[in-house]
Amino acid sequence: MNAERVASQADITAEIACIAAGYQRASGGPGEETQPRLDYPPYRSSTLRHPKQPLLLVDPDEVERWAPCFGHQDVDPLDADLTAGNPGEPIGERVIVTGRVLDESGAPVAGQLIEIWQANAGGRYRHQLDQHPAPLDPNFTGTGRCLTGSDGSYRFLTVKPGPYPWRNHHNAWRPAHIHFSVFGTAFTQRLVTQMYFPGDQLFDLDPIFQSILDPGARQRLIAKYDHDLTQPEYATGFRWDIVVSGSRRTWTADGCDG
Numbered sequence: 001m002n003a004e005r006v007a008s009q010a011d012i013t014a015e016i017a018c019i020a021a022g023y024q025r026a027s028g029g030p031g032e033e034t035q036p037r038l039d040y041p042p043y044r045s046s047t048l049r050h051p052k053q054p055l056l057l058v059d060p061d062e063v064e065r066w067a068p069c070f071g072h073q074d075v076d077p078l079d080a081d082l083t084a085g086n087p088g089e090p091i092g093e094r095v096i097v098t099g100r101v102l103d104e105s106g107a108p109v110a111g112q113l114i115e116i117w118q119a120n121a122g123g124r125y126r127h128q129l130d131q132h133p134a135p136l137d138p139n140f141t142g143t144g145r146c147l148t149g150s151d152g153s154y155r156f157l158t159v160k161p162g163p164y165p166w167r168n169h170h171n172a173w174r175p176a177h178i179h180f181s182v183f184g185t186a187f188t189q190r191l192v193t194q195m196y197f198p199g200d201q202l203f204d205l206d207p208i209f210q211s212i213l214d215p216g217a218r219q220r221l222i223a224k225y226d227h228d229l230t231q232p233e234y235a236t237g238f239r240w241d242i243v244v245s246g247s248r249r250t251w252t253a254d255g256c257d258g
């Protein structure tokens with residue numbers, strides 16, 4: 001019988017600290033590793049499923065023959081309100097999440113499809129694989145979308161997701177987060193990331209958050225509370241900008257020109 005011991009939070013925290021110390025010794029300075037490390041052993045499943053070969057470059061024109069696409073007319077303004085569309089209001093802390101999609105020079109990126117998905121206020125997804133004993137909310141599906149405006153802005157109304165347990169190790173919990181997908185103008189430009197809320201006590205314990213070794217890059221995933229966005233008697237406001245990478249923009253331009 002396999003009696004391999006399940007890692008504790010203390011084990012995972014020690015592994016995280018060890019990798020961070022090694023990174024600090026080897027790093028030439030801030031900004032060295034701003035993307036998640038794909039092979040990050042404290043995030044247990046990453047050791048088996050990360051790519052071991054260099055990624056293949058695809059022909060953007062060829063991919064567009066079969067890749068999903070969308071039309072701007074498909075996106076209804078109400079899709080950005082995750083508290084609407086059901087018989088009642090969802091339970092939880094109502095929040096406004098807004099920001100801008102920018103390129104590396106700070107210019108707005110307009111007309112981008114942004115899709116979000118998240119757990120409900122109790123920390124449970126409406127998904128068959130999420131069976132942990134937190135309540136489902138009949139008034140909350142946890143999905144929304146919108147298009148960025150001419151100034152690159154987006155805005156969602158939702159409820160703050162709860163932290164949730166996962167099976168990476170014993171007593172593992174994810175910090176509260178909202179998943180974001182920025183579609184770009186073609187499927188090959190899609191960017192998927194997560195937004196976090198300030199002050200979460202689980203940041204230091206979470207191997208997914210910590211798999212980004214550059215501290216500044218981790219901070220850029222955390223939205224800022226903005227009292228000017230907060231609406232009296234209604235919702236608190238958070239601001240979070242998304243900067244798409246310059247290297248990807250260059251590659252995209254080549255693809256379009258080709």
Ligand SMILES: [Fe+2]
Pocket residue numbers: 119177179
């Ligand atoms: Fe999640």
